[in-house]
Amino acid sequence: MLFGSLGGVLAACSSPGGSGGQGGEKGAPVDRSPSPQEHGGLRCLARQDSTTLRLHTTAGDVTFWAGVNLGSTTPGHSPGELAVTREDYRRWFSMMGQLGVQVLRIYTIHPPHMYEELKAYNEAHRSAPLYLVHGIYLPDESYIESHDLFSRASTEAMVAEVRDASAAVHGTLRRSEMRGRASGTWTADVSPWTAAWIVGVEWDPEAGSASDAKNADAPAHAGTYFSSHPEATPTERWIAARMDELAALEAAAGLSVPIAHANWPTADPLKHPQEPLANEDMLGVDANHVVPSDRWPGGTFASYHAYPYYPDFQMLQPSYVEAEDPYRAYLLDLARHHGSMPLMVSEFGVPSSLGSAHRGSLERDQGHHSEQDAMRMNAEMLRMFADAGLAGGLVFEWLDEWFKFTWNTVPRHAPVDGERRALWHDPFTNEQFFGLVAHDPKPVGRRVPYEGDGAVRSIAVDHDASWLHLDIDLAATPSSPVSVGFSILPEGGIRMPDGGGQARYDVAVTLDPGARQAACLIRGALDPVRLDGLPASAVPRPDANGWVLQRLTLNRPYTVPGTGQDRPAEFLEVGRLIEGDWSDPGNTLATWQLVAGDAGNAVFRLRLPWSMLGFADPSSRTVVVPTPAGAAPTGDAKLQDTPVGVVVEGIDMAVFVPGHDPVTAPIRWEGWQDATYTERLKAGVDVLSQALRDTAG
Numbered sequence: 001m002l003f004g005s006l007g008g009v010l011a012a013c014s015s016p017g018g019s020g021g022q023g024g025e026k027g028a029p030v031d032r033s034p035s036p037q038e039h040g041g042l043r044c045l046a047r048q049d050s051t052t053l054r055l056h057t058t059a060g061d062v063t064f065w066a067g068v069n070l071g072s073t074t075p076g077h078s079p080g081e082l083a084v085t086r087e088d089y090r091r092w093f094s095m096m097g098q099l100g101v102q103v104l105r106i107y108t109i110h111p112p113h114m115y116e117e118l119k120a121y122n123e124a125h126r127s128a129p130l131y132l133v134h135g136i137y138l139p140d141e142s143y144i145e146s147h148d149l150f151s152r153a154s155t156e157a158m159v160a161e162v163r164d165a166s167a168a169v170h171g172t173l174r175r176s177e178m179r180g181r182a183s184g185t186w187t188a189d190v191s192p193w194t195a196a197w198i199v200g201v202e203w204d205p206e207a208g209s210a211s212d213a214k215n216a217d218a219p220a221h222a223g224t225y226f227s228s229h230p231e232a233t234p235t236e237r238w239i240a241a242r243m244d245e246l247a248a249l250e251a252a253a254g255l256s257v258p259i260a261h262a263n264w265p266t267a268d269p270l271k272h273p274q275e276p277l278a279n280e281d282m283l284g285v286d287a288n289h290v291v292p293s294d295r296w297p298g299g300t301f302a303s304y305h306a307y308p309y310y311p312d313f314q315m316l317q318p319s320y321v322e323a324e325d326p327y328r329a330y331l332l333d334l335a336r337h338h339g340s341m342p343l344m345v346s347e348f349g350v351p352s353s354l355g356s357a358h359r360g361s362l363e364r365d366q367g368h369h370s371e372q373d374a375m376r377m378n379a380e381m382l383r384m385f386a387d388a389g390l391a392g393g394l395v396f397e398w399l400d401e402w403f404k405f406t407w408n409t410v411p412r413h414a415p416v417d418g419e420r421r422a423l424w425h426d427p428f429t430n431e432q433f434f435g436l437v438a439h440d441p442k443p444v445g446r447r448v449p450y451e452g453d454g455a456v457r458s459i460a461v462d463h464d465a466s467w468l469h470l471d472i473d474l475a476a477t478p479s480s481p482v483s484v485g486f487s488i489l490p491e492g493g494i495r496m497p498d499g500g501g502q503a504r505y506d507v508a509v510t511l512d513p514g515a516r517q518a519a520c521l522i523r524g525a526l527d528p529v530r531l532d533g534l535p536a537s538a539v540p541r542p543d544a545n546g547w548v549l550q551r552l553t554l555n556r557p558y559t560v561p562g563t564g565q566d567r568p569a570e571f572l573e574v575g576r577l578i579e580g581d582w583s584d585p586g587n588t589l590a591t592w593q594l595v596a597g598d599a600g601n602a603v604f605r606l607r608l609p610w611s612m613l614g615f616a617d618p619s620s621r622t623v624v625v626p627t628p629a630g631a632a633p634t635g636d637a638k639l640q641d642t643p644v645g646v647v648v649e650g651i652d653m654a655v656f657v658p659g660h661d662p663v664t665a666p667i668r669w670e671g672w673q674d675a676t677y678t679e680r681l682k683a684g685v686d687v688l689s690q691a692l693r694d695t696a697g
Contacts, residue, residue, distance in 0.1 A: 031058040031127040032102070034192055039297035042256040045131075046195040048292075048299025051335075053258055053342045053391040055131060055195050065195075065392030066382060066696040067103025067133070068096065068436065069347060072110055075402040075439045075465075076422050076675030080180030082111055089117040092398065095437070097125055099685065100692040103195065105133040105346060105394045109161070109168050109181070115188040122193050131195040133346075133394070135262070136165045136246070138201045139181065147210035149238050150218060158242055162199070166249040169194050196257050198303050198346060199242055202264040205283040208235050212283075224248060225296040226259070232289035240290045247296050256298035261290065262346070264305040265314075265330075270337060272313035276558040276567075280311040288338060301391055302338045305347035306331065308381070309360025316560055326361040328384055335390065342391035349396040350377045352438075352588050352682060354609060355428030355552050356572050357406045367430030368572060371438070371586035372684035379691035386695040393695070395688070397434050402465075402675065404431035408553045409611065411531035412624050415645025416617040423619040423675055424465040427588070427609040428552060428574065436685055440585065441465035442676040450665040455657040457601060459665045465619070465675060467607040468667070472655055477594070477602040480658040481512040484606070487652040488614055488623055494523050494546040496656060503654060503662075507613055508547060509577070511592065511604055518577035518592045520612055521547040528614070529553055529571075530626040530641040536633040538569040550575030550612055574612065582607060586683025613651065619672045622647050 035058045036045045046055045055062040070092070077083035096104065106114075122129035140157035143149040167173035168182075171189035175182070215234040221227055223244030228237040239261045246259055266279070269286035287302040308327035314320055323329035335343045350360070352374040356367030364377050378395055385393040403422035405413065409429045413421055425432055425441050441464035450459040455478075460471040472484070485496050485505035493504025508521045522528075524542030532553040542548040554570040580590025595603045616624035626641035633639055650668035657663075 029127055032062070033058045033126050033129065036192075039256070040295060041254075042251060042297055043254055044256050044297055045192070046257045047297055048258050048301060048342060050340050051342050051389065051391070053196070053301055053344070058127075062102070062696060064386045064390075064695050065103045065131075065133075065344065065394070066101075066386075066692045067105060067131075067392070068101050068395045069105045069107070069397045071397060071399060071401055072106070072108065073401060073403060073422075074399075074675075075425065075441075075677050078403050078419055078422055082182055084111070084114070086113040086117055089114050090121070092437075093117060093121040093130060095681070096130060096398070097121070097128060099436070099681075099689040100696070102131060102692070102696045103133055103392065103394060104130045105135065105198070107135040108137040108139075109165050109173075111182045112168075112184045112186045112188070115168060115171065115186055115190050118193070119188040119190050122190075129193050131193050132169075132190060133196045133198060134165060134169055134194055136161055136197065136199045136242075141201070143211060144204050144207045147207050148214055149208070149211040149235060150215045155238070159245060162242055162246045163249065165197075166246060166253075170253055191253065191255060194255075194257060196298075196301075197246060197259045198262050199246060199259065200239060200262040202262060202305060203235065203267040203283060203285050205266055205279045208267065208283040208285070211235060223293075225251065225293055226300075227291050227293065229289035229291055233285070235283075235285055236289040239285070243290060243300075247292075247298075251296075256296055258298045258301050258342075259292075259296075260301045260303040260344070260346075261285070261287065262303055262305070263287065265311055268304070268334060270333060272311075272317055273562055274316035274318075274560055275311055275313040276316070276560060277311065280313070287341060301342040301344055302334070303344050303346040304334065305396070306334075306345050307348055307360070307366070308350070308362070308364040309358045309366045312555070312558070314361060315359070325384070327364070327381075328388060331385070331390065332388060335388070344391040345385055345393045347396040348378070348381055348385075348393055349434050350374050351430040351433040352586075353427060353430040353433035354589055354591070355409065355426075355430055355574060355611075356554060357408050357430050357552070358554055359570065367433070368589065370588055370684075371682040372687075375436075375682060375684035375688045379688045382688070382691045382695055395436065397436075399437045400425070400433055400435035400439050402432055402439065405429060406431045408532060411643050412528045412611055413616050414531075414643040415624050416620060416622050420617050420619060423672065424610065424617065425675075425677075426611050427466055428611045433588070436682055436688065438585065438680050438682050439677045440680065442678060443469065444669065449667065450663060452663065454663070455660040456655050456663040459653070459655065459663070461665070461667055463618075463669055465672075465677070467609060468613060468651075470604075470606040470608070470653075472604040472606070473597070474602050474604065474657065476600060477513055477596070478657055479514070481510050481514075482604065482658075483656040484509040484511070485654045485656065485662075486613060487654075488648060489526075489625070489646060490648065492523075492525070497521060497543075497545055497547050498656075505654070509592075509606065509608070511594075513594055513602070516579060516594075518579070518606075520550050520575040520577055520591075520608065522550050522575075522614065524548050526614055526625060528611075528624060528626060528643075530639050531624075531643050532556070533638055534569055535636045536639055537635050539639060540571070549573055577606075584683065585680065616643070616645055618669075620647065621650070621669075621671055 173186040225247035226244040228240040320326035353367040358366040462469040486507040551571040610618040
């Protein structure tokens with residue numbers, strides 16, 4: 001794999017100490033090696049001190065934990081395939097250290113070689129190790145269907161996972177092969193650097209509420225190390241038992257560090273009267289109701305995956321809207337609720353994707369950011385957490401993950417097996433672009449399907465797992481708009497937006513050099529917005545020629561509770577193409593440019609996301625077609641279109657220059673079964689690196 005400008009960025013980020021030391025006097029490295037303290041007969045690398053988490057190091061206690069989350073996969077693979085190699089971990093740990101990452105959070109048990117490489121890295125960087133926050137993911141999520149967290153399957157699986165996770169950290173686990181989970185023999189003891197644990201998942205509101213009702217008589221948990229509060233819900237009692245089991249295992253090894261459970265705003269313990277979606281305020285899971293005893297000196301904390309753009313109550317609740325920063329106001333509200341308990345934002349961030357899925361406060365939307373803007377916003381949020389007195393912030397996430405999906409693009413991918421999603425990298429799917437490290441797909445190679453001596457001199461084509469690249473070389477800069485038509489489906493299509501030509505097309509791009517504007521349209525019958533569950537009245541209508549500007553749905557229409565105010569559907573007009581130069585890889589939004597040639601010619605350059613061309617999966621050449629069921633609905637009735645996949649041979653393209661005959665070119669490519677990519681740190685990461693250092697110092 002290639003690393004682009006990695007060396008320069010890391011050189012700029014390297015610390016004065018020269019070996020990953022953070023902060024301190026210029027030229028003097030700070031010794032952040034572990035310095036555990038004994039409390040109640042247990043060794044504590046970290047512990048709760050009222051609203052503070054204290055990480056004990058030789059240089060003194062670290063009281064703000066700044067770090068990053070790490071997943072368990074690479075492009076071309078789903079998480080259960082555990083494809084990360086020993087060399088990947090070794091490289092990433094070195095990169096993290098040089099960027100100033102102090103705390104590394106993982107969600108589940110990783111393969112043995114992860115622990116071996118972490119131990120090796122920390123022993124080689126004793127004064128600046130990576131401290132581990134280890135997660136324990138719910139391995140059996142059948143409670144979502146059974147609505148019973150207390151079911152034998154869910155409970156026994158989690159009890160075993162708690163036992164295995166503790167053993168993995170201490171290097172004493174042996175586990176046979178099992179689908180989707182790490183196996184092998186763990187021999188590396190990383191407990192000297194394990195600073196905390198986070199147990200559980202983002203609790204499902206509907207399943208959690210139903211489980212609470214079904215298990216209302218479940219007994220309270222009175223444990224040696226953790227107990228449930230008298231007001232604890234059944235879910236909280238179940239969590240208390242799992243945290244107590246983990247604490248018992250760690251205490252048997254002579255250790256105690258803070259243990260928390262995972263949570264998110266959907267299941268926070270607060271009430272949000274203005275939240276328009278019932279599910280988003282249905283379930284409350286309260287860290288205050290899982291109580292550590294005096295025999296557990298490590299204590300606990302409240303852990304939240306909290307972002308500045310969802311749920312909607314952040315943008316609707318008066319106490320938040322009236323604040324200078326609604327996101328900060330919400331986090332302070334949580335902190336007040338938890339009182340003397342530390343609050344850590346264990347996931348936060350904004351993605352550097354072309355697409356978005358929701359608007360956020362202070363323009364911190366769920367996507368549609370350049371890499372530089374995303375890194376700047378992440379840095380600002382991290383500094384805000386420290387300024388607000390929170391216990392820490394862990395950026396989501398270290399790597400871009402190709403397998404991810406999000407609500408407003410998953411219907412577009414639906415016609416193909418979900419496993420294929422990891423084979424391509426959709427610029428519209430924001431969830432795939434949260435990383436500090438980009439995994440850029442490799443281009444296949446430039447080819448020229450058309451050359452001539454007329455108004456169009458040549459058409460050059462390239463593609464990768466994200467984009468179709470086009471260079472349209474014109475003899476001169478046109479004085480009128482140029483159009484490009486794409487015929488994708490074997491049948492159907494409509495005439496170009498200006499009504500010219502006889503051929504039929506499914507997608508059209510208009511390029512106006514005078515106005516410096518470009519737009520991408522799709523014929524109304526193929527508009528994927530029809531798959532988003534909108535009322536028929538909210539779906540944008542095609543123009544008189546049958547074309548509609550390409551959009552992503554950001555929010556369905558809703559009514560604000562308590563006010564009766566109706567809010568319309570919200571859209572991101574991704575069809576308004578953005579001019580720019582993507583040779584700067586941080587410019588994730590640019591999709592077209594006009595370049596003057598040396599011979600008086602002009603080259604229109606386009607890079608179009610496969611999803612903008614209607615593809616559900618370019619690796620299998622599958623197009624998504626919204627297929628109506630029965631009569632078209634009207635008014636407030638929802639569209640019931642079904643995403644259907646059609647496999648095509650390729651794309652037929654035509655270029656229309658005013659006053660000249662159209663020029664056509666076929667675009668063909670081989671499907672693929674493997675992901676090929678290069679790796680690089682994202683543009684602007686130095687700004688986040690400085691924030692990581694400043695807040696942890």
